Amino acid sequence: MTRISRLGTALGIVAAMVLGGSGCTVIPPNGPYTVNNDEGAGDPLSKPFQRMIAIPPQPGWGAEDTIRGLQAAMAAHADDPSVLADYLTPEARAKWTAAGPVTVIQDEYEVVVPPPRESETSMKITLKAHVAALINEDDSYKPTGGSWERTFELVKLPEGYRVSSLPAGLLLTQSDVARAYRPTNLYYVNRSTQDRLVVDRVRLRLDTMETFAQTVLERLLEPPTEALRGAVTSSFPADTKIESIRSGEDRVIINLSGQLDTLDLSTEETLRGQIRNSLNRNEIAKGRVIEILVDGEPYTVDRPDSVDQWLDDDVRDSAYYVDKGAVHYLTKDGAGGAVAGAAGEQREGYSHFAVSAGPNPLIAARTSTGISVAGLAPEGVWQEVVQGDDLTPPTWHRDGSLWTYDGKNGTLLKYDPVRQRTDPVRVPEELDRLDINQFRIARDGVRVAVTTGDETVQIGALTGEGTGMKLENLQLLTNTETGNEIKDIAWRDDEHLLVLVQATAGQTLNEINVGDGETTGVPLKDRLQSVAAFQDQVLADVTTKGGSKLMALSQDQQTWTAKIDTDGGAPLFPLG
Known part of the structure; x- marks a missing residue:
């Protein structure tokens, strides 16, 4: 017979309690757990979020616990890839890569464990779920649907179960994505008319080591998603880098480097429009002066009351x-x-x-x-x-x-x-x-x-x-x-x-x-x-x-x- 165990029967995901003022965190013994990353909650350049903290596989865990722990380690992989590696045999670790689309499944899933057999040292475990979406390598989010399953090969070692075969790519739940990703609008330039910004919607993962403003602008320097390839362009030269982003009480200071022509007023206006809308329409730095430097020298300034015609349809209220x-x-x-x-x-x-x-x-x-x-x-x-x-x-x-x-x-x-x-x-x-x-x-x-x-x-x-x-x-x-x-x-x-x-x-x-x-x-x-x-x-x-x-x-x-x-x-x- 086959045993089907449902979410929550063996391994729970518990949110950590962050105690105000003391800085202490209560950590549940069975993990994994989440920690509120709210240090930047008052900073308009950042967005607070919960960060998944996964724990390594434990000697006493069964096969199902190991698979659920592996999935939690995938959710924490971007912040700490070492935990996921602990779930894999050396051979699997050498072959596996996180590259490729992220598969997003619904929160409730089943782990199908075959009946145990004497002296058996390996087994195949199947995870069954309803797939919700894919997050592609260009950060585009594509909803999908239907039943989905993936097979994992486990081996029993003295230190516990380890995964000996793991398909490439990350497997996250919808809750994992809600915790760590944010829907984000990036703005590029209409290639055919050069007079209009075009929105490109992506899912960006929040980075514990940088502000969300930095994450957004770093992604803006990259090509658009596949849906807009060849249809839009950018005012940023290919070698542009974000050197730093600082914020004051009433302004945000962005220091760029690269081959920007500081005398090209057309490029300056377009670049300002891309930055302004990519920040402000994601509720970042809204209402603040945006001061842009190139190699530490003043380049251009965007003020909250600046006229922005980059999203103008020339339609007015005609009906x-x-x-x-x-x-x-x-x-x-x-x-x-x-x-x-x-x-x-x-x-x-x-x-x-x-x-x-x-x-x-x-x-x-x-x-x-x-x-x-x-x-x-x-x-x-x-x-x-x-x-x-x-x-x-x-x-x-x-x-x-x-x-x-x-x-x-x-x-x-x-x-x-x-x-x-x-x-x-x-x-x-x-x-x-x-x-x-x-x-x-x-x-x-x-x-x-x-x-x-x-x-x-x-x-x-x-x-x-x-x-x-x-x-x-x-x-x-x-x-x-x-x-x-x-x-x-x-x-x-x-x-x-x-x-x-x-x-x-x-x-x-x-x-x-x-x-x-x-x-x-x-x-x-x-x-x-x-x-x-x-x-x-x-x-x-x-x-x-x-x-x-x-x-x-x-x-x-x-x-x-x-x-x-x-x-x-x-x-x-x-x-x-």
């Missing part, structure tokens, strides 16, 4: 809706008038409108024969710019170009209104075999959301620049059960995509962080037809007996209220 084919602007009080030009006139056959950004926006719409564009001005008239009867709804890039996917010919198309020319864009080969329903460019001009079939959303990036731009880095974001339909998607901001799913039992609306898959459900009462969003504004249309009703999501994300009771369908914001 629109459609009534009987005519586009109207939305006011704070509700319905506004029709927009100027042909776009404000009622007509049949025009749908899936999209608005560009900037002071002189254009509006695009899909028809039965292609994509047409008109200016939002009295002289604006509809002009068909892309022909085709199997095109995805139009989407605008922040550079002013219009994009759509031609499903019949398997071609991604980019229309330049200035040159009045349409060019094909290279895409991954696998897209040729998929049914592309929606193609939506985020407001950062880099990330792209693609719905394939009725059930899958993928996230990609526009890499390169100019005529060399192409779609790459496609990764699965989410899918739904067979028989359900992804009805609509909308970028809320650079990080979050709204996904509206229609199922037999009803609808769900999820807000998904495209960087790490973190998902938040949005409550629904009515059946939505479409959704549009811009930062804290979320609009949707609901079909009623009296026509379309425009609904707005409350600031607390819990309730919907009517913005327009009748004749207010198909909301839209510029870009996204």
